[in-house]
Amino acid sequence: MTLPTESKLLSRAAQFLVIEIAHSYGQPVRSFGDWEPLYDAKIESITENINASPSECVFYLPGRRWNEDVNIYFADMIRVYGFDDNNNKVYLFVGYIVKKLRQFSGGTEKGGKYERLGFMAVDVRWLIASTCPIFGQISMGADDIERESWEPWGNSFTLFEGMHTVFNDDGLPNRDIDGIDMAGINQACFAAKMSSYCIPWNYGGIVEYILGPATLKNVEKYFTIDPESLFENNTRDWLDWLIIEKNISIEGLNPMTALQLICKKIGWAFTIKYSSKGEPTIALFKCGKPATKHTLCAPAAYDPASDNRDEIKVAVNAGKVMVSHAQFDEDISNVVNAPYVLAAPRRVEFTAELVPGWVDSDLVPDTADSNANLFFTEAQLETLENPSQYSFYKNYHTASAQCKRDVGRIFVLNETGKYTESETYDRGDRFELGDILPADMLKDEDGKLAYGYFDHVFLPCITQVLQNSVGILVQISYDGGSTWHIPSAAIVPLEKEAGIMITEANLSEIKPKPTAVIDGGDLDGVELNLWTSLAKDKLSGSACSSWQTRVKVTASIQLEKRLIKQMEPVYSGSPFYQADVIAASNNFVKQERHSSSVFSAANMPANEQDDYEEFTKYIDKLKKTLEDTSISGRILLERLWLNKFTVGDAIEKFEGRDYSFQTSLGEQDLYPEIVQITYWPQKQKMQLITRDLRFSENR
Known part of the structure; x- marks a missing residue:
C-alpha cells in the first residue's frame, strides 16, 4: 500500500508567486521604468545558486506564438515575490533578461503541434561579471x-x-x-x-x-x-x-570569480539576498558552520501491523517539511585526507669561487715579438687596418666572428663535477652544496641531506638596498684571492648552470684599480688586466687551483627541496589515506643568507623569510575542508517553502526514517549544506541540492 502524498492533501494551500517587469531605457541602459505585473506569464523555475554562478528565472507566455513581439526586451528587469506562512512579502528573484527562448514543432503522426515563447533572466552577479x-x-x-x-x-x-x-x-x-x-x-x-x-x-x-x-x-x-x-x-x-x-x-x-577565489581560500562562500524592498545585496557565510539546520520529514514505509496511513496528515498538520523524493550519496571518492602540500623551493644566498669553464688548450697567448701582440686596447684596435690578423682580436674579441666566446669569459660553480679532473678539464673537486646550506636547510624531515648534484642557476641576492635586491655580485682577484675587485664590465648569469659569462667585448679593458703591471715571469712588466692575468697563469703551466686569477660570485640559488608537508588524517571520512598534491608555491617561502655571503659580514639588510608557521596554519585549515565525507543530495519538497530555506543552510536529519546526516571531524559536527534551491511554481514543488553541484541542474 502507498501512503498519500502531501500534494493530495488539502491541509496545505498553494503558494502563488507574482512576477513583475521594469523596462530598460537607453543603450547602455540609463534607467528603468516602473514595475508592472506580467499577468499572462507563468514561471517555470527559479534557481538560487551559490558563489559566482548567478541565480536564474525562466518564465513563458502561454498562448503566445513563438515569433510574436510581446514588448519584452533584453536588459528589462524581472522580479518575483510571494508571501510566506506569516504573510510576509518574500523576494525570490530580481534580475535581467538575457535570453529569449523560442520553441515550436510542426507536429508528427505521433505528436501534436507545439510552440512556446519564453525568457530567462539572471541576477546581478551576471551583470557584475559581464561588465566589470x-x-x-x-x-x-x-x-x-x-x-x-x-x-x-x-x-x-x-x-x-x-x-x-x-x-x-x-x-x-x-x-x-x-x-x-x-x-x-x-x-x-x-x-x-x-x-x-x-x-x-x-x-x-x-x-x-x-x-x-x-x-x-x-x-x-x-x-x-x-x-x-x-x-x-x-x-x-x-x-x-x-x-x-x-x-x-x-x-x-571578474569580480564574482575573484570573490569566489578569495572565499574559497578561507572556507567561505557567498550568495545574493534581497531586502524587504527587493534590493539585492551580497551575503557571505562560513562553510561548514551553517546558521540554520533543518529537520525534514520522510515518513516511514507503510506498515500493515501499525497501520500508519495517517502519518503524513499528522506531519503536515504539525507543520513538518515533507520530503517527496530524495537522492543522496555519501561519498569518500573525493576525500583528500593525506595531501602533499608544496610551498616555494628553498633559496639560499652565498659567496663561492668559480672555476674556468673552458678548455685550457683554447687559451693561447701570443707572446711573439716580446709580447707586442699579446693584447690590444679598444683605442689601439681603432688604429689597426686589419685587426683580424692578430690572434687576440680574431679569437678572443667578441667583435670577431671567430671569437671563442667561452675562453676567459665563462666561469662556473662546478657543482655536478663536470669540470673536475678529466681529459678535457682539470678544475679540482666538485663544489659541495652542503658547505653553504644553513643548518635548517641541510637536511629534510627524514634526516637525509636535502640536496643533490644538479645544475642550478644563479639568481639575484636576497640582500637588499632600499627594498631592492643588490643583484648578482661578481668579483675578480689578480693575486690569488688576497684582494678582490668589482669589474666595470657587462656580466650575465648562465641559463643552464650555475655560472657567469663576461660579455665585455675586450677582456684587456677589465683592470684592477689602481692599475698595475705584472711582476715576474714571461710577462714581466706587462700591464695587468684580466686577459694578461689569465695568459700569465696559462704560461706558468700550473694547475688551475694554483692560478692567481680568481673569480667569485655572490648570488642565490633555488634548491630542489622545498617546504613540504604531508597531512596525516586524524579524523577523516575515509579509512584510506587518499593523497593529492596541492601547490602553494607563491605563498610560503623559506630563504636565508649564508654566512659566506660577503654581504653578511657587511651586515646589510636581507629579505630573509621563513613562513613555516604560516605554512603549518594553512595546512591545518586545509584539513578541515578536505578530509570530510561528501554528502551530495537532491531533495524534492512537495510545496513551496518561502522564506524557509536559503543557500548555506544545512540538512540535519530526516524524521520518520530517523536518519541523521551528522558527521564529525574532530570536535566539529558537519552537515550537508544547501548549495542550490530550485522552485517550480507550476508544480508547487521545490528542490534542494546539498554539498556539491554534481546534481546541479544549471542550464
Missing part, C-alpha cells in the same frame, strides 16, 4: 593627490593598466593605508610597495577592493554595496578575514 573586468591597479596617481599636503582629491582615482592586480606582490605590502573615499564608501586601493603609507592586504581588504565602487563603476547605476558592511554581522569566524597571504593575483578575473 579586473585588470591593472586602482590607486591614486599624480592628479589624484594635492601635492603639498599629500591629501587625496575626494573620490579621484587612476587605473594603472600597466601593473597587475597582485596583492602583497613579492610578499611586500602594497595596500594604501586609507583608501579612497567615494561618496561615503571606501574604495580599498593599491600603494607603492613598502612605502610609508601602505599596509599588507588581508582577505577582508581584498574583498573591499573587489566590491569597491571604483571596481564596480560600470554597474553603479544598477547596484551599489558598501563592502565594509559585509563583515558587520559575521562575528563568528571573522578572524578569517584578517589573514594575510602573499602574491594573490586576480588579474583578468
Whole structure:
C-alpha cells in the first residue's frame, strides 16, 4: 500500500508567486521604468545558486506564438515575490533578461503541434561579471593627490593598466593605508610597495577592493554595496578575514570569480539576498558552520501491523517539511585526507669561487715579438687596418666572428663535477652544496641531506638596498684571492648552470684599480688586466687551483627541496589515506643568507623569510575542508517553502526514517549544506541540492 502524498492533501494551500517587469531605457541602459505585473506569464523555475554562478528565472507566455513581439526586451528587469506562512512579502528573484527562448514543432503522426515563447533572466552577479573586468591597479596617481599636503582629491582615482592586480606582490605590502573615499564608501586601493603609507592586504581588504565602487563603476547605476558592511554581522569566524597571504593575483578575473577565489581560500562562500524592498545585496557565510539546520520529514514505509496511513496528515498538520523524493550519496571518492602540500623551493644566498669553464688548450697567448701582440686596447684596435690578423682580436674579441666566446669569459660553480679532473678539464673537486646550506636547510624531515648534484642557476641576492635586491655580485682577484675587485664590465648569469659569462667585448679593458703591471715571469712588466692575468697563469703551466686569477660570485640559488608537508588524517571520512598534491608555491617561502655571503659580514639588510608557521596554519585549515565525507543530495519538497530555506543552510536529519546526516571531524559536527534551491511554481514543488553541484541542474 502507498501512503498519500502531501500534494493530495488539502491541509496545505498553494503558494502563488507574482512576477513583475521594469523596462530598460537607453543603450547602455540609463534607467528603468516602473514595475508592472506580467499577468499572462507563468514561471517555470527559479534557481538560487551559490558563489559566482548567478541565480536564474525562466518564465513563458502561454498562448503566445513563438515569433510574436510581446514588448519584452533584453536588459528589462524581472522580479518575483510571494508571501510566506506569516504573510510576509518574500523576494525570490530580481534580475535581467538575457535570453529569449523560442520553441515550436510542426507536429508528427505521433505528436501534436507545439510552440512556446519564453525568457530567462539572471541576477546581478551576471551583470557584475559581464561588465566589470579586473585588470591593472586602482590607486591614486599624480592628479589624484594635492601635492603639498599629500591629501587625496575626494573620490579621484587612476587605473594603472600597466601593473597587475597582485596583492602583497613579492610578499611586500602594497595596500594604501586609507583608501579612497567615494561618496561615503571606501574604495580599498593599491600603494607603492613598502612605502610609508601602505599596509599588507588581508582577505577582508581584498574583498573591499573587489566590491569597491571604483571596481564596480560600470554597474553603479544598477547596484551599489558598501563592502565594509559585509563583515558587520559575521562575528563568528571573522578572524578569517584578517589573514594575510602573499602574491594573490586576480588579474583578468571578474569580480564574482575573484570573490569566489578569495572565499574559497578561507572556507567561505557567498550568495545574493534581497531586502524587504527587493534590493539585492551580497551575503557571505562560513562553510561548514551553517546558521540554520533543518529537520525534514520522510515518513516511514507503510506498515500493515501499525497501520500508519495517517502519518503524513499528522506531519503536515504539525507543520513538518515533507520530503517527496530524495537522492543522496555519501561519498569518500573525493576525500583528500593525506595531501602533499608544496610551498616555494628553498633559496639560499652565498659567496663561492668559480672555476674556468673552458678548455685550457683554447687559451693561447701570443707572446711573439716580446709580447707586442699579446693584447690590444679598444683605442689601439681603432688604429689597426686589419685587426683580424692578430690572434687576440680574431679569437678572443667578441667583435670577431671567430671569437671563442667561452675562453676567459665563462666561469662556473662546478657543482655536478663536470669540470673536475678529466681529459678535457682539470678544475679540482666538485663544489659541495652542503658547505653553504644553513643548518635548517641541510637536511629534510627524514634526516637525509636535502640536496643533490644538479645544475642550478644563479639568481639575484636576497640582500637588499632600499627594498631592492643588490643583484648578482661578481668579483675578480689578480693575486690569488688576497684582494678582490668589482669589474666595470657587462656580466650575465648562465641559463643552464650555475655560472657567469663576461660579455665585455675586450677582456684587456677589465683592470684592477689602481692599475698595475705584472711582476715576474714571461710577462714581466706587462700591464695587468684580466686577459694578461689569465695568459700569465696559462704560461706558468700550473694547475688551475694554483692560478692567481680568481673569480667569485655572490648570488642565490633555488634548491630542489622545498617546504613540504604531508597531512596525516586524524579524523577523516575515509579509512584510506587518499593523497593529492596541492601547490602553494607563491605563498610560503623559506630563504636565508649564508654566512659566506660577503654581504653578511657587511651586515646589510636581507629579505630573509621563513613562513613555516604560516605554512603549518594553512595546512591545518586545509584539513578541515578536505578530509570530510561528501554528502551530495537532491531533495524534492512537495510545496513551496518561502522564506524557509536559503543557500548555506544545512540538512540535519530526516524524521520518520530517523536518519541523521551528522558527521564529525574532530570536535566539529558537519552537515550537508544547501548549495542550490530550485522552485517550480507550476508544480508547487521545490528542490534542494546539498554539498556539491554534481546534481546541479544549471542550464
